[in-house]
Amino acid sequence: MDTIDLQAYMLYWGMIGALVGASVTPLVYDRRHRNPWTGALIGLFVGVVSAEAFGWLTLRLLLERWSGAALLSLLGCLVLLIPLWWSVPERSRKGFQQRGFVSSSISPLMFYLLTMSIFPFLWAIILAFFDYSPRRVGGPILGLGEDNPFVGLAHFQEMWVGHTRNARMFQNSMNNTLLFAMIILPLNLAITLPLAALIESVHERLKPLFRAVYFLPVVTSSVGVAVMWGYIFHAQYGLLNQALKAFGMTPIAWLQDPRVEILGIPAAMFAVIVAYLWQDFGYNLIIFIAALQNIPISLKDAARVDGASPAQVFLHVTLPLLRPTIMVTSVLTMISSFQVFDIIQVMTNGGPGRIGKTDVVVLEIYKNAFRYERMGWAAAMALVLFVLVLLVTTAQRWLLRTTWEY
Amino acid sequence: MTTTEIAQSREAAVARRKRLVRQIFSRSTVYTVLLIGCLVTVIPFVWTLLASFKTHEEIINPTHQTFFPRHFTTENYHTILTDPTLPLARFYFNSAFIAISNVILLSFTSSLWGFVFAKYNFRFKRLLFGYILATMMIPFQVTMIPSYLILLKFDLTNKLLGLVVLSWFDAFGIFLLRQFISSIPDELLDAARIDGATEWGIYWRVILPQLGPVLATYALMVFMWNWNAYLWPLIVLRDVNVRTLPIILTWYNNRHTSDLGLQMAASVLIVMPILLVYLSLQRYVVRGFTLSGFKG
Numbered sequence: 001m002d003t004i005d006l007q008a009y010m011l012y013w014g015m016i017g018a019l020v021g022a023s024v025t026p027l028v029y030d031r032r033h034r035n036p037w038t039g040a041l042i043g044l045f046v047g048v049v050s051a052e053a054f055g056w057l058t059l060r061l062l063l064e065r066w067s068g069a070a071l072l073s074l075l076g077c078l079v080l081l082i083p084l085w086w087s088v089p090e091r092s093r094k095g096f097q098q099r100g101f102v103s104s105s106i107s108p109l110m111f112y113l114l115t116m117s118i119f120p121f122l123w124a125i126i127l128a129f130f131d132y133s134p135r136r137v138g139g140p141i142l143g144l145g146e147d148n149p150f151v152g153l154a155h156f157q158e159m160w161v162g163h164t165r166n167a168r169m170f171q172n173s174m175n176n177t178l179l180f181a182m183i184i185l186p187l188n189l190a191i192t193l194p195l196a197a198l199i200e201s202v203h204e205r206l207k208p209l210f211r212a213v214y215f216l217p218v219v220t221s222s223v224g225v226a227v228m229w230g231y232i233f234h235a236q237y238g239l240l241n242q243a244l245k246a247f248g249m250t251p252i253a254w255l256q257d258p259r260v261e262i263l264g265i266p267a268a269m270f271a272v273i274v275a276y277l278w279q280d281f282g283y284n285l286i287i288f289i290a291a292l293q294n295i296p297i298s299l300k301d302a303a304r305v306d307g308a309s310p311a312q313v314f315l316h317v318t319l320p321l322l323r324p325t326i327m328v329t330s331v332l333t334m335i336s337s338f339q340v341f342d343i344i345q346v347m348t349n350g351g352p353g354r355i356g357k358t359d360v361v362v363l364e365i366y367k368n369a370f371r372y373e374r375m376g377w378a379a380a381m382a383l384v385l386f387v388l389v390l391l392v393t394t395a396q397r398w399l400l401r402t403t404w405e406y
Numbered sequence: 407m408t409t410t411e412i413a414q415s416r417e418a419a420v421a422r423r424k425r426l427v428r429q430i431f432s433r434s435t436v437y438t439v440l441l442i443g444c445l446v447t448v449i450p451f452v453w454t455l456l457a458s459f460k461t462h463e464e465i466i467n468p469t470h471q472t473f474f475p476r477h478f479t480t481e482n483y484h485t486i487l488t489d490p491t492l493p494l495a496r497f498y499f500n501s502a503f504i505a506i507s508n509v510i511l512l513s514f515t516s517s518l519w520g521f522v523f524a525k526y527n528f529r530f531k532r533l534l535f536g537y538i539l540a541t542m543m544i545p546f547q548v549t550m551i552p553s554y555l556i557l558l559k560f561d562l563t564n565k566l567l568g569l570v571v572l573s574w575f576d577a578f579g580i581f582l583l584r585q586f587i588s589s590i591p592d593e594l595l596d597a598a599r600i601d602g603a604t605e606w607g608i609y610w611r612v613i614l615p616q617l618g619p620v621l622a623t624y625a626l627m628v629f630m631w632n633w634n635a636y637l638w639p640l641i642v643l644r645d646v647n648v649r650t651l652p653i654i655l656t657w658y659n660n661r662h663t664s665d666l667g668l669q670m671a672a673s674v675l676i677v678m679p680i681l682l683v684y685l686s687l688q689r690y691v692v693r694g695f696t697l698s699g700f701k702g
Contacts, residue, residue: 008559037529101605102526105518110534112575117541120552127551134555195443198436212688213444216451219684219691221634223652224677227659228450231457231666239453242471278450283695290696310432339545342636346656362547362637369551370641382548389545 006059009073013055014048015115017077021047022107028085030100039088040103043081050080127379128155135373148376155380166368170381172355173364179265180360181337183273184280188333189326191281196288197314211289215282222279226346229275230255233347258353266357268348275343280336284329291325292318324400331396335389341366361385458482458671465666482671492658493647494675500566501650504639505632507570509625515574517621520583521613525595542577546638554641564645569638579624586620587613623694626687633680651676 025043026036054076062069123142130144131151138148158167199210217225232239233254241251252260252267260267295318303313341362350356350363361381369378453473457465459482460475486492523535553572554563562568590613598608614621639650646657655676659669684691 005559005561008561011559098526098605099528102522102528105522106528106534109515109519109575113534113537113541116553116556116572116575117549120549120556121544123552123555124548134558195440198440201436202440208689210440210444211692212685213447215688215692215695216447216681216684218695219630219634219680220677221636221652221655221680223634223636223655224673225450227655227669227673228454231670232450232453234666237465237471237666278447282447286692286696335545339547342652345636365547365550366637366641370554375551375555379551382545382551385545386548389543393543 009055009059009070010052012074013051013076015111016074017047017049017051017081018044019047019108019111020077021045021050021081022111023104025081025085026100026103026107028088030104032088034088036100036103039100040107043084044107046080046084047077051077054079124379124382127376128383129153129380130376131374132376132379133373134375151376155377156384159380159384166374166377168355169359170361170364173350173359173361174384176269176356176358177338177340177360179269180273180276180340181334183265184277184337185330185334187273187277188281188284189330191277192284192288193319193322193326195281196285196292197318199285199289200292201310207289211286214285217279218282220279222342223346225275225279226343229271229278229343230347233271233275255348256352258351258357268352268358272344272347272358275347276337276340279343280333284333287329288322288325291322295321327396327400331392334392338385338388338392454670455674457667458674460667462665462667482667483675485668486658486671486675492654496647497649497651497654498679500643500648501633503566504569504650505629508573508632509628511570511574512576512579512628513621513625516576516579516624517583517587517614517617518609519580521587521609523580524584524587524590525592538577538580542581550638550641557642563642564648566643566648568642569632576628579628582624583617583620586617590616619690623690626683626690627694629683630680630691 021043022040023043025047026039029039030036055073056076058069058073058076062072126142126144129150129152130148131154132138132144132148134143136143136147138144138146144150158164159170162168195214199207199214202210231237235241235251235253235256238254240254244251254260254267254271257267262270265273299317299321300313303317308316339362340360344350344358344360345363345366348356348358350359350367352358362385365378365381365385368374368381456473456475459478459480461477461479461481464476487494523531557563557568557572562571594612595608598612603611634652635650636652640653643649643653646654649657655672658672662668
């Protein structure tokens, strides 16, 4: 039995047993007019026990002679579940049908949330306190312990005050992420808000056309966007450097030279920001257009009758009414720019420079977890990112607690 | 008509003309700004498309760069489509397989659970729904590492199935469809119950047909997310032949770093399908993304 990972099989059995038991049993219970929730619980328990016991027996007894035993063992849960379904006695009371439907459809959802949402989340938090690598042999529970020792708060301490290369890379990536988000947000709003107002003011027939064009980059794959802009910013053959040369300026190695700065930010960062902004602005744009359409026309008319110019109407009527929408989109834009990865990974891969000028947190997480297999360290960084996102979301909640009405 | 009246009407006419001129002026500035915006949006696409038809010599020529190709050639496409190390059909299949499987799975589960949360009462409903909404706030990068380890445990990495089996839950989809199903009147369900329909029958025959346009929009969005997804497929699919299109694009470009024409042709081939889908179903897509503005 050494060729088969017994632990994995035990997990398979348990999950299949739980799923089948908890989703089919309520239906049977319901048919017999009994409480389906009891059915779900009993089914879950019987399914898991039966799956583990009979799966193990099948594997143990048959595997040496017949390789199909591995597949057969997955059906172990049925050995006890079918008799259970058969033996549920009928009860005359009626009216459980709805509850049967609810519990048999919600059980898989709960199963998913437990196994694929709550469990990984807790695991991610636990990992942050261990020096974990999947290559090393660890203890019996999740491979933690032994060669993957518990390190307590050491990761966080290193992030905060450390001077090792890892710590410096993290601190640099955090700075870059914050810089990136802080530049993206105001630029994005400065482009999308006026543009949305302009599109809103043009002829009804032309609106969808403009909207469709501006939305093109949003649906383009971000890797495609990165490749296109990588060519435009290309040091020798790029469109931008050709233009610079045509105007008699010196071309710049946008994505390679760590020393060049544009308006105080590194040239590579500038290039990445342009590409990201170009891809992302259409999304906020259509949200603002939708919000503008919801503003009652009577309010704008009233202002216009009172002699306000279009600019004044926009500044003093439209903009205040858009405030909640602006708030929500700002937070969403900020959160998604904290999580930027695709464009930077393809265009610069965190470079240029040894401590990369465009290295961001998610890129660091990716490299540490899946290149260098330092998953504990990566999980700790992910946790910091999570706290950052949580802070922004809470701030938004706090700012939005008043309800606007118009 | 007295002289003062004539003067007044002339003044009015002048004012009207002035207003008209100003209006035309402001209209034309609006359209100019919008057109410049369109140009900025479209030029990278056009530049990429045109570059893919240029010869290698033309692209690397330092002195004579033109916007339009001087020697129009389809050689780049020919090279890519006949490259034996790049079975492009296979990668299209991979991307389509993952995207379509996820669309089918998520359309089913999101509408079912949206229906349950909209129309039924059960214990812990509010708690469960609150948790589902809260999961939208957890960045994917946090659960990414354990999710990968789970896939590893089940030997599902490097398999297309690995990108399908774990994705039958989408908090946003449940939320979106719950909102929509709440507006379907309860009387409709009761009528179906009186006619002897089971609850699954109601879901299948009453709710699903009503969901048409919303479900189409949602399905389209799921398709696009999956088609364009990069980070998660990059982690899970490490073998070359199971990869999806975006990963193949970077892989191919890293092997042909010096040949930009080839890179651009590859990006055109990979970006084009989704743009065509978008252009043909533009209204649904934009509406879907407008709805998703309330995500989070």
